[in-house]
Amino acid sequence: MRLLQIIDKSFLGKFIAKKQELIAATDPNRIYVENIRSFFNIPNRLAKLFCNLAVREGVFREKIGIICYNKDCERIILSVDNLDQMPSVITCQSCQLREESEYDFNTASLSTIIFYQIVRKNGK
16 A cells, blocks of 8 residues: 555656546547547557557447538537448538528538547447
8 A cells, every 4th residue: 555655646646647637538439549649648640550450459430520610610510430421411500509600511611530439348
């Protein structure tokens, strides 16, 4: 027990606490390459490789997020497993509720972002 107290009070304890905070702040349904890069303190390319390996091993599921065009929003409007599932036109509910002038978008003009979800044991 004394060893654990010494570790907790040292720089190592602070390092471990910071990693625990990063894990707690990460949404298991929206894990970005940046989350992995930050957690392991590795380059972006290596973090992307880790994510791709996790997909191949069935730990992560790759998702494509479609991002709203409006500068005041820029939220993920819809997420899909592949680009074939994207509708041709998409409505941003947030922009529609805020009564923005534009809230229906041609998906070909929208940006996308790749993120990952943790695959649960039951496959969902």
